[in-house]
Amino acid sequence: MLSTLGLLGAMRELSSAFETATGVHIDADFAPTQALLKRLRDGETADLVILTREGLDEVIGEGRVAADGAVDLARSYVGLAVRAGHAHPDIATEDALRKALLGARSVAYSRLGASGIYFAGLIERMGIAAEINARATIVQQGFTAERLVTGEADLAVQQISELKQIDGIEVVGPIPHALQTPAVFSAACLANAKHAAAADRLLRYLASPEVVPVLRQSGLEP
Template structure:
């Protein structure tokens, strides 16, 4: 693998693919050696990565912005598609979210709702609630969290959690009800980019190609993602 024997890959990975990377850690380390991984939202990572970061995994929009800024090298490498979903604490009744009116009723009936503070799903939900004219009614019961906001729901702090399905799937103690209705859905492409001054470019490319491979596909799907 060229430089893989000596490489310690410095990786910045969105929470949207954290479940996938954590599940595949053993396989990834056996192929690529030591990994130094920093997880966070696309916004958080975009503020911290440097041209020396070997691999950056975040939304396609985020990758495009870092390529335009010269932090990452072209091209963008698309990995997976993600939808936003709703979850409840394990064992709780599943509310109806099959239509937009049913979804709105579910939000109104919930005593509390958790969302991500800076993640794509949380920012999208906040915008949709404003667009639907529900901000005054629902705002007081929506709680924003860093990282896996769904953990609050699993621990009984909120009635429902709304986040990327790939961020709901790794959280124990949750039942995923399903994706949001199309009218309020947002599909995110998670992509990778290589640091413009990566010292281990060959290994970094191979790392991303592994995440895009047939070998990794079952893990992507188990985490609520579809190959891009």
């Protein structure tokens, strides 16, 4: 299975439950959607993929992924985090968010992830891109909140489900919903899946009501 980082937290628990119930082992690799799209286009194979809906639609259109059975699994909002014990800035409104971002010594955000692409566009629309990027901590891929723990940044921006993967930080909350469209993470089997039956079984499990509490706990909405 190749999966976007947004599902890493949930899949740690769900993979174990699935393997225990079925005896099917899941060999999972996690990376940003854009990185996974490149790997698929470079010829890497897998049985199941979890990507943003837009990314999945791209590889379905290219014939790499089977359109039949594609399922939307979870909705995810972009949020902000601070190092544990540090003050939580007000980010409830656009004006408050602007003040918080401009007041930070450095903001960490990703280069390849859906959240980073969104955030780069957001600060451009807000008219503060030059100021933020002049002192931003850009993460090529991985978890931006790690830069809070190392002290490189004051604020980290990423999907809330990804922020929650790092110890020693606190999620302040989501960027105001009026300023963002939630990412939808979707799954499908690859057209050339070698273990198609097992992949389909995992897909149906991930789309079942049974996994809803785990998704919510990891910062996702079913």
